[in-house]
Amino acid sequence: TSTETGAEDKVLKIAIAANMQYPMDSITTVFTELTGITCEVTSNSSGMLTAQIQNGAPFDLFLSANMSYPEELIKSGFGDCISIYAYGKLALVYPIGTKYTSVEDLLLDSDIRRIAIPDERTAPYGITAEAFLRKIGIREKLTGKVVIGESVAQVNQYIETNAVNAAFTSYSYVHKFEQKHEVIQLDPTMYPEIEQGALILKSGKKNHPDESMTFIEFLSSEECRKILVHFGYNIK
Amino acid sequence: MDYAPFLVTAKLALFTTVILFVIAIPISYFLAFSRWRGKIFLESLLMLPIILPPTVLGFYYLSFLGPQSGIGAFFEEYFDLSFAFSFEGILIGSVIYCLPFMISPITSGLREIPRNTQESIRILGKSRSNALRKVYLPIIKTSLWSGIVLTFAHTIGEFGLVLMIGGKMDETNVASVAIYDEMNALNYDVASHYAVIMLIVSFILIVTLNLILRKKRSIPA
Amino acid sequence: MDYAPFLVTAKLALFTTVILFVIAIPISYFLAFSRWRGKIFLESLLMLPIILPPTVLGFYYLSFLGPQSGIGAFFEEYFDLSFAFSFEGILIGSVIYCLPFMISPITSGLREIPRNTQESIRILGKSRSNALRKVYLPIIKTSLWSGIVLTFAHTIGEFGLVLMIGGKMDETNVASVAIYDEMNALNYDVASHYAVIMLIVSFILIVTLNLILRKKRSIPA
Amino acid sequence: METKINPEKITAIYGKSGVGKSSVLRMIAGLDQPDSGLVKLGDQLWFSSEDRVNLPVSERKIGFVFQDYSLFATMTVEQNMQYASKDGIIPQSIMEMVNALGLDGLLSSFPDELSGGQNQRAAVLRSLCQEPDVLLLDEPFSALDDDSIADLVAALKMAKSRYSTAILIVSHRKDVLLSMADEVIHLKEDGLFNQGLPSELLVRRF
Amino acid sequence: METKINPEKITAIYGKSGVGKSSVLRMIAGLDQPDSGLVKLGDQLWFSSEDRVNLPVSERKIGFVFQDYSLFATMTVEQNMQYASKDGIIPQSIMEMVNALGLDGLLSSFPDELSGGQNQRAAVLRSLCQEPDVLLLDEPFSALDDDSIADLVAALKMAKSRYSTAILIVSHRKDVLLSMADEVIHLKEDGLFNQGLPSELLVRRF
Numbered sequence A: 001t002s003t004e005t006g007a008e009d010k011v012l013k014i015a016i017a018a019n020m021q022y023p024m025d026s027i028t029t030v031f032t033e034l035t036g037i038t039c040e041v042t043s044n045s046s047g048m049l050t051a052q053i054q055n056g057a058p059f060d061l062f063l064s065a066n067m068s069y070p071e072e073l074i075k076s077g078f079g080d081c082i083s084i085y086a087y088g089k090l091a092l093v094y095p096i097g098t099k100y101t102s103v104e105d106l107l108l109d110s111d112i113r114r115i116a117i118p119d120e121r122t123a124p125y126g127i128t129a130e131a132f133l134r135k136i137g138i139r140e141k142l143t144g145k146v147v148i149g150e151s152v153a154q155v156n157q158y159i160e161t162n163a164v165n166a167a168f169t170s171y172s173y174v175h176k177f178e179q180k181h182e183v184i185q186l187d188p189t190m191y192p193e194i195e196q197g198a199l200i201l202k203s204g205k206k207n208h209p210d211e212s213m214t215f216i217e218f219l220s221s222e223e224c225r226k227i228l229v230h231f232g233y234n235i236k
Numbered sequence B, C: 001m002d003y004a005p006f007l008v009t010a011k012l013a014l015f016t017t018v019i020l021f022v023i024a025i026p027i028s029y030f031l032a033f034s035r036w037r038g039k040i041f042l043e044s045l046l047m048l049p050i051i052l053p054p055t056v057l058g059f060y061y062l063s064f065l066g067p068q069s070g071i072g073a074f075f076e077e078y079f080d081l082s083f084a085f086s087f088e089g090i091l092i093g094s095v096i097y098c099l100p101f102m103i104s105p106i107t108s109g110l111r112e113i114p115r116n117t118q119e120s121i122r123i124l125g126k127s128r129s130n131a132l133r134k135v136y137l138p139i140i141k142t143s144l145w146s147g148i149v150l151t152f153a154h155t156i157g158e159f160g161l162v163l164m165i166g167g168k169m170d171e172t173n174v175a176s177v178a179i180y181d182e183m184n185a186l187n188y189d190v191a192s193h194y195a196v197i198m199l200i201v202s203f204i205l206i207v208t209l210n211l212i213l214r215k216k217r218s219i220p221a
Numbered sequence D, E: 001m002e003t004k005i006n007p008e009k010i011t012a013i014y015g016k017s018g019v020g021k022s023s024v025l026r027m028i029a030g031l032d033q034p035d036s037g038l039v040k041l042g043d044q045l046w047f048s049s050e051d052r053v054n055l056p057v058s059e060r061k062i063g064f065v066f067q068d069y070s071l072f073a074t075m076t077v078e079q080n081m082q083y084a085s086k087d088g089i090i091p092q093s094i095m096e097m098v099n100a101l102g103l104d105g106l107l108s109s110f111p112d113e114l115s116g117g118q119n120q121r122a123a124v125l126r127s128l129c130q131e132p133d134v135l136l137l138d139e140p141f142s143a144l145d146d147d148s149i150a151d152l153v154a155a156l157k158m159a160k161s162r163y164s165t166a167i168l169i170v171s172h173r174k175d176v177l178l179s180m181a182d183e184v185i186h187l188k189e190d191g192l193f194n195q196g197l198p199s200e201l202l203v204r205r206f
């Protein structure tokens, strides 16, 4: 309620990995309602955001889809500690009405001609998807079918445009896909955890450490957890 | 649905085009008419901004002009001017990136100006800038037009560079970045809505400019 | 360090430029000389590919030509030709995207051809294609050059569209995507290494082409 | 305006500057269209506003030397001539004229390396390479000295007899026309014209 | 080649096509540079290969009517003339010549809407608008009929007396030069030349 500091000053600049774009609208809306702090959200690939932050981007917070990018930033002195606010879940999306008895059957079915997987080199969900496939032991058999997407977002676009028949993506999009596709949550014991890490940044003079802290606290609040669960994240 | 990004885009495209038009004309003049032998290198060099992927160009831009860089820090300290994460930043980035789109057609237009026109100018004792404004630019009208449209249109669509240099502050939130966000949020309807508006508005604009400039004999300068 | 992406890039840039050159000439001819009143709309329409952000263009491309789309499925079924996730796919995408870069300078060059040249052609009873090849193209050499360099250079740098349509197959792994990936993986050294190679090779190529084409009177066709 | 042009004769159009001589040639060639009237060659109808006939330029088998020569700047003199020739081969008889007109050393020059008069002679030769049925010459002597004019007239007469080309010349040079034209059409500013022998039409006004 | 050109007289350069008349004018104007030799106006040195003097074209105060006229195609006749005039205002005396030369109705026409002769007259007028010290005219009568030539000569003489402009004309028209030139330089193909009165130099060869 302190209007004297000026509206400009109270804007919290949050950099988010592209895959957080979807739930982020709801999270910031509720956050602003509760605290009066407005948010400006930038989404990009985690790698590019990291580069931006290292080059002085005036972000207050970084919400990454994994731990390696925030860890890199801590190493170079742009932050202190990462808080894990949720765990992502891996999902498999495929056309509605497809009959199958197991994930293996589905993936090996000859009607499923292309399967999109995020790039494990750049996308956290790619690492998990690849791990999952290796675990169930059919990765090699899929070689001719696999289409690598740059990010979860791109994999989603492949599904949306029907460019592929099935895709590994984040379960957080379940509500978007439900109408036109089947979405299954894959067994979380079959892949490593997808830790969603938030980092308070110390990149410039204009940072808002107090508001950032408020946001981090909000992430573990009951209201926010509800939102995160609704969007298909796990909370511990 | 937020229409502010369109205004930012319009502003960016307009400023970029105007600035580049002003910059490109003397450069192109030099490239077209100078007898300096090294100009072929300069000319080739000026084509390079589009060789790099926009994001990569943006990365280097941040390294050299960002707040952490020497130059960037200096300007921020003493002039309160920041070359990154600001409208000025994406404008400079766009100008650098679109340089080839403006320079190349204008230079080729100037190269095709007949020798006797140039000689008449010398006989009349006109200065270079006067000749350029009154004679050469009207002659190469269609080449100018080509440079303007390519620059304008490309700035509207560009987003890798803008996203990298600008982040997404209110002042750097151009329509193409907004579309990118909507696509990331799987709001394909909204994204399409934006895209269609962008296409229609641009189309109307280009047609209108076309109609104005195509009027025979119209002189732009 | 893998140099294969450079080969894919070179192939893509070369094919895109050659195909566009061939396509653009008749289109530009039509735009420059036709008396059809609607051509101003067609001309403006052909500028639109660069209005959309490449990723968005890629999205629409996949919707219309992707494997599940009517056209895409047909070609995949009957010709075993796939318009997405293949070299052919990124080639078609590049051709669509770079259309304005080739068409705009060539059209403006053709528009500046003097009327008496056109009339001499009619008197000599030459066909359009003959006149184009033997007379018009040599006259507009510098405009052709402008279109070629812009297309070539831009195809090298383009990555949003290629990333979307290509899906990171070996055959679609162009250098710009490789650089982007290395940057995303925070391997800045490798990325810079790639970028520098790309810049140097392109620079040498552009200078060489410049030197060849600048030879006075040289006739490209 | 209605007139007969005898294909066996050299006909000249004479008149003041701006009176419409070039325009008449352009209409005959089909580059411009008359508002009304006919254009006929022998019994061939080329243009008729009434019958909506308009033979395309390329089918009229016409050679045209423009007042500003209009050689292609990107081609040498020889390439210009080859381009105009059937099969790209310059007829032997025309190669001889190249020598007679003093252009032999200039075949590999580009038009902008030629003097005005050299350009003009090259343009006439290029049009002869087409072996046209009708040759239209717009002020072909304007950049030439007396000797060159004489050479050119000789060349035209030779071409005429060899290819039986009808020749129509626009010129304001009374003296030249007197010595070489078989028939003169004197265009007047009111749109009317006189037709007759050069000796009658041109001398009268001195 | 060394010669004196008397600024009070109208001097003509006469010679065969291709002999180098236009080139001489271009060197005087400074558009081309002689391999060696001098160019002087009165006691002003314009060019000297020995002393490495080369006065820029723009400082030579020269008007030049090119053999191909070279009006700016993007400007009307009037705009062309205004552009050449100081302060953009066409001098009154030249506006009178516009009428005398029959161009009054064509001021707002573009060069490609003019006939050859109209273009040529407009080009001469444009060069007069510069009020040059020396006026170089390359074949200024080539596209004109006898009446128009007479009008143009009258206009040139008037300009000469009013602005005391030295006039140097290149022409192959013996008859015209005989009637209007004060002095003739006859350029020959071997690079030599004769200088003298037109009646001596030009008539001798008839």
Ligand SMILES: Nc1ncnc2c1ncn2[C@@H]1O[C@H](COP(=O)(O)OP(=O)(O)OP(=O)(O)O)[C@@H](O)[C@H]1O
Binding pocket: D015, D016, D017, D018, D019, D020, D021, D022, D023, D024, D067, E112, E113, E114, E115, E116, E117, E118, E143
């Ligand atoms: N494109 C044009 N648009 C409008 N008027 C034109 C055009 N071309 C020529 N004219 C006008 O038509 C008239 C006749 O022109 P034309 O060129 O036929 O004259 P001409 O008899 O050949 O003269 P000259 O001997 O000077 O070449 C002129 O008054 C000229 O101004």
Ligand SMILES: Nc1ncnc2c1ncn2[C@@H]1O[C@H](COP(=O)(O)OP(=O)(O)OP(=O)(O)O)[C@@H](O)[C@H]1O
Binding pocket: D106, D112, D113, D114, D115, D116, D117, D118, D143, E015, E016, E017, E018, E019, E020, E021, E022, E023, E024, E067, E172
């Ligand atoms: N740019 C050039 N490059 C090479 N040679 C040239 C060039 N311009 C002119 N020449 C040559 O120089 C000679 C003289 O040319 P110039 O134009 O001075 O002749 P001219 O006396 O004006 O003839 P004309 O009466 O036909 O106009 C010609 O033989 C011509 O071929």
Ligand SMILES: [Mg+2]
Binding pocket: D021, D022, D023, D067, D138, E115, E116, E117
């Ligand atoms: Mg005429």
Ligand SMILES: [Mg+2]
Binding pocket: D115, D116, D117, E021, E022, E023, E067, E138
């Ligand atoms: Mg000459």
